[in-house]
Amino acid sequence: MGGKRILEVKDLQTYFFTRRGTVKAVDGVSFGIDRGETLGLVGESGCGKSMTCLSILRLVPQPAGRIVGGQILLEGDDLLRKSDREMREIRGKKISMILQDPMTSLNPVYPIGDQVGEPLRFHQRLDRKSAAARVLEMLRQVRIPSPEVRVREYPHQMSGGMRQRIVGAMALTCRPELLIADEPTTALDVTIQAQFLKLLKEMQRDFNLSLIVVTHDFGIVAKICDRVAVMYAGKIVELAGIRALFNRPRHPYTMALMNSVPKMERKVNRLTSISGQPPDLKELPPGCSFAPRCSLAMDICRKEYPPVSTAGEGHTLTCWLAREDAAGG
Amino acid sequence: MVKFLAFFRNAPFFPLAVLAAFVFLGVFGEWIAPHDPVEGSLMDSLTPPFWEAGGKWKYPLGTDSLGRDILSRIMGGAGISLQIGILVVFVAGLMGTLLACLAGYLGGAVDTVIMRVVDLVMSIPYLVLAIVLAAILGASVYNIIIILGAVIWTYYCRVLRSEVLRLRESDFVRLAVVGGCSKGKIMLVHIFPNIVNTLVVIATLNLGTVIIAESSLSFLGLGVPPPSPAWGSMVADGRDYVGQAWWVSFWPGLAIFLVVMSFNLVGDWLRVRLDPKFRQMAGGS
Numbered sequence: 001m002g003g004k005r006i007l008e009v010k011d012l013q014t015y016f017f018t019r020r021g022t023v024k025a026v027d028g029v030s031f032g033i034d035r036g037e038t039l040g041l042v043g044e045s046g047c048g049k050s051m052t053c054l055s056i057l058r059l060v061p062q063p064a065g066r067i068v069g070g071q072i073l074l075e076g077d078d079l080l081r082k083s084d085r086e087m088r089e090i091r092g093k094k095i096s097m098i099l100q101d102p103m104t105s106l107n108p109v110y111p112i113g114d115q116v117g118e119p120l121r122f123h124q125r126l127d128r129k130s131a132a133a134r135v136l137e138m139l140r141q142v143r144i145p146s147p148e149v150r151v152r153e154y155p156h157q158m159s160g161g162m163r164q165r166i167v168g169a170m171a172l173t174c175r176p177e178l179l180i181a182d183e184p185t186t187a188l189d190v191t192i193q194a195q196f197l198k199l200l201k202e203m204q205r206d207f208n209l210s211l212i213v214v215t216h217d218f219g220i221v222a223k224i225c226d227r228v229a230v231m232y233a234g235k236i237v238e239l240a241g242i243r244a245l246f247n248r249p250r251h252p253y254t255m256a257l258m259n260s261v262p263k264m265e266r267k268v269n270r271l272t273s274i275s276g277q278p279p280d281l282k283e284l285p286p287g288c289s290f291a292p293r294c295s296l297a298m299d300i301c302r303k304e305y306p307p308v309s310t311a312g313e314g315h316t317l318t319c320w321l322a323r324e325d326a327a328g329g
Numbered sequence: 330m331v332k333f334l335a336f337f338r339n340a341p342f343f344p345l346a347v348l349a350a351f352v353f354l355g356v357f358g359e360w361i362a363p364h365d366p367v368e369g370s371l372m373d374s375l376t377p378p379f380w381e382a383g384g385k386w387k388y389p390l391g392t393d394s395l396g397r398d399i400l401s402r403i404m405g406g407a408g409i410s411l412q413i414g415i416l417v418v419f420v421a422g423l424m425g426t427l428l429a430c431l432a433g434y435l436g437g438a439v440d441t442v443i444m445r446v447v448d449l450v451m452s453i454p455y456l457v458l459a460i461v462l463a464a465i466l467g468a469s470v471y472n473i474i475i476i477l478g479a480v481i482w483t484y485y486c487r488v489l490r491s492e493v494l495r496l497r498e499s500d501f502v503r504l505a506v507v508g509g510c511s512k513g514k515i516m517l518v519h520i521f522p523n524i525v526n527t528l529v530v531i532a533t534l535n536l537g538t539v540i541i542a543e544s545s546l547s548f549l550g551l552g553v554p555p556p557s558p559a560w561g562s563m564v565a566d567g568r569d570y571v572g573q574a575w576w577v578s579f580w581p582g583l584a585i586f587l588v589v590m591s592f593n594l595v596g597d598w599l600r601v602r603l604d605p606k607f608r609q610m611a612g613g614s
Contacts, residue, residue, distance in 0.1 A: 057507060063437065092508035104500040109522040109605055118518075119508045154605040167504070 005073075006177055006210045007056070008032040012070035014048075014055045021282040025051040025065070027234035033178070036204065038211040040225035040242075042218070042257070044278050048234040049214045053180045056212075057095060058087050074178070093123045096171040100183040102164035106155035113139075113151030116170045123174050138169040141206070142199060161192035165199065172203060179204075180212045185220060197224055218261050222246065227314070230254045233279050233289035240315040251317045252294045288320070296321060341598050344591035351588055355411045358404035364388075366405030367556045369397030375574045391576040393566060397558075399580050406558035406581070410540055411588070413473055413559070417539045418532050420478035425485025426528060430516045432486070433493025444490070447483040455480045456545065463551035470553055477542055485531055492524045526600050533596025537589030560585050 014026035026048045033039050041049045054060050055067050058079060072079040074094060082090065096119075099105050106115060116138055117131040126134065132151075139147035142165040155163060164184065171179055181200070185193040201224055204211055213225060221228055221242070228245050230238045230253065238251040249255045256274045276293040279285060285292060291301040300320050309322040359366070374396040376388050390399040432443040450458070459476050466472040496502060497520070505519050544561025546552035553559040560581040567577030 059503075059506060088509040088511060090509070091506070095507075097504065097507040099500045099504060101500055105504055107501045107505075107519055107523070118505075122509060156606050170504070170508070 004035045005032050006035045006075060008071075008073040009052075009056065010071040010073070012052065012055055012072065013068045014051050014060055014065060015068050016065045018064060018282075023281045024234050024284070025281060026055055028070070029231070029234070029236050030070075031229050031236060031239060033210045033212065035177070035210055036208045037227065038204065038213060038225045040221040040228040041212060041214045041231060042216060042221060042228055043231035044216065044257075046278060046281075047231045049231055050182055052231070053097070053182055053212060053214060056180065057091055057097065058082075059091075089123070092119045092176070093174050094176055095178045095180065096174070096176040098164070098167055098171050098179065098181045098184045101187045102160050102167055103187070105167045106163055108155055111152050111154055112158070112166050116151075116166065116173055119170065119174050134173060135169075138173050139166070141203070142166070142169045142172075144169075161188055161196065164188060164192075164196055168196075168199065168203065172207065172209075175207055176209070178210045178212070180214070182214045183216075184213070185217075186215075193220075200224065218258060230257065233284060234281060235289065235318070237290065237319070238315075238317040240311075240317075241313075244312060244315045250311050250315070250322055251319050252296050252321070253290045254317075256293075256295075288318075336602070339598075339602075341594050344594035344598075347587050347591040348595065351407050351411060351584075351591075354404045355408035358407050362398075362401035362404040364398035364401040366397065366402045366558045369393070369395040371396045375570065375577070377574070378576050390580050391574070393563070393577045394570060394574075399563075399576065402558040402563060403560070403580055403584050406560050406563060407584070409470060409553055409557060410543070410560040410585075413470065413477070413543050413553075414536050414540045414588070416474045417477040417481060418536050420474060421481035421535070422485055422528060422532050424478065424482040426489055426521070426524070428482070429486045429489035429493055429524075430520055433490040434497055434512065434516050434520060436497075440490075443486070447486050450480060450483045451487075455542075456549070459546055460549065460551060463546070468551055468554050470557075473543060473546060473552060476546070476551075477539055481535065481539065481542075484535070485528070488531060489524050489527060492527050493520055496520050496523050526604060529596050529600050529603065533592045533599075536592045537585070540585050540589065 009032070010030050012026055012029045013024070016023040016025055029048070029052055031039065041052065043049050051060065051065075056072055056079070058067070060067060067080060070080070074090070079087070079090065106112065113132065113135050117126075117135045120126045120131045120134055121128075135151060136147050139150060144150050144162065144165060150158075155166075158166065164187075184200070185196055188196060197220065200211070203209060211224075213220065215221060225242050227239065227241050229236045230245075230251065232253050238245070238249070238254045240250075245254065246258075249258060253274075259272050260274060262271055274293055279289050279292065285302065287300070287302040287304055288294070288297075288306055291297045294301065298320060306318045306320045306323065308316050308318050310316055311322055354361075369392065373385075373388065373392050374394055376385055376392040376396070377383055378391045379386050379389050381391075388398045388400070390403070392398055393402070428443050432440040458480055462476045462479065463472065466475065502515060502519050505515050510519070540561055542561075543552055543559060544565050547559060547562030547565050552562050555562075563581035564578045564585070567574070567579075567581075570577050
């Protein structure tokens with residue numbers, strides 16, 4: 001699919017400076033996305049998934065949060081060097097976002113047509129008439145029935161699934177190159193979820209869109225992602241193509257996550273879970289952050305953070321076990 | 330035109346009619362009043378309304394202690410009282426809303442400064458502040474508007490700021506930021522329309538308070554300068570005669586009551602009318 005890198009994040013560090021210490025919400029994250037590719041960001045709550053996304057948009061909550069290091073290259077341009085005005089141009093036009101809750105993602109006082117059209121009028125300076133035409137086209141594309149009537153209706157007159165599709169239309173009116181979807185289907189019920197994911201996939205094909213999907217649902221990952229980055233305590237612990245990750249997960253954390261997904265095949269009395277709590281990001285243990293909860297932890301894990309090792313084509317992980325394997329054979 | 334009329338479908342007839350009548354009086358009162366609202370004849374002082382013993386048709390609602398016709402004074406005072414009421418609510422509402430948006434949305438130092446000023450103004454009893462301001466500025470209708478506006482905006486500011494704080498964290502505002510909206514545009518396009526409902530409710534409730542507040546300033550001699558009729562000061566004037574001449578305070582009091590109630594009812598209707606959730610019900614399918 002073109003194969004061209006659209007976004008390259010290098011050693012991104014986003015810290016929060018609080019009274020009780022520095023929270024390393026994103027701590028040296030690196031990944032890249034090609035045009036038309038879908039990257040899943042997976043991990044427990046509070047592992048830095050959402051902060052990574054907000055950092056890409058340079059919308060880290062001020063004044064506590066700050067991007068302290070790294071590079072975010074959008075088509076080779078470093079976003080961290082852009083002025084606020086330039087960033088505003090980029091947001092919505094090149095990168096856009098969908099949030100979790102469709103019920104609150106739309107402004108209740110405007111008809112939906114106005115809201116879908118707003119970015120068009122702002123970014124492309126379209127007049128009312130041509131913007132309205134584009135809005136209708138967009139709504140048709142996201143399968144809103146009888147869009148001519150719907151454009152004049154208000155958000156409260158729509159169902160959750162419909163609203164999320166409208167949010168999708170809003171995000172895509174300006175034909176962005178990258179769409180960040182922060183748990184886009186969490187608030188939808190299962191049948192609507194499947195529908196929405198299918199739509200998202202179609203949109204991606206039609207617009208040659210790159211997608212970052214933040215989720216903790218491996219079902220969604222399996223359905224739409226090409227590659228997956230598993231995050232733990234502000235770091236990416238494993239980054240792999242979808243097949244490699246599902247067939248041969250290497251990092252103990254990835255394995256543990258997958259094991260905690262309930263299986264349908266056999267009956268279990270207890271659901272497996274990962275023991276312990278995610279670490280306090282203010283006081284990370286010296287070695288691997290996952291070591292205290294890891295069933296395969298070795299001595300070295302508690303002392304030193306493992307370097308990145310390669311486990312096949314485009315498959316990287318940070319774990320001492322992978323080093324052992326490589327050294328042993 | 331049709332759209333304009335459709336807006337008034339289901340409008341409450343009585344309160345709007347009362348308000349229209351009073352606005353009409355406010356504009357033309359001086360010309361159509363049967364007597365001069367300022368000049369009285371001391372011979373006729375404290376004449377009761379026409380149906381009471383000693384009442385005259387010449388003064389249908391009676392006269393005050395200086396023999397001025399109360400009906401004429403109410404008509405003449407409508408302009409001043411409504412002006413004060415509406416302008417103060419407008420000035421205070423505008424200032425309060427603007428500062429609430431800035432404080433709530435920008436947060437940080439801006440928020441701290443604005444809200445500490447609010448605390449400061451609120452902590453001083455408003456009459457003391459009004460006395461100081463009136464002493465500096467002198468007593469006139471426009472100074473009253475400035476004085477009351479300078480005190481009352483804090484109330485709008487505090488209530489609306491909390492609304493803005495709630496909206497700032499809502500997803501549609503976050504998405505607007507992601508969509509490249511500037512801060513000013515977000516406040517104007519996304520936040521302000523969502524606090525209008527609250528603003529309308531506060532404003533209509535506040536209007537009565539303002540008209541009464543004008544009377545307490547008048548009571549201290551800091552209000553509308555004496556000969557000009559203002560409802561608040563008329564009520565205050567009648568205080569000394571309540572035992573013998575109830576009508577001196579009663580009629581202006583009734584006028585205040587009618588206006589305040591009408592504003593509240595209209596405000597109620599407007600709040601529902603402006604809320605998209607009620608729009609389709611009000612519009613009839």
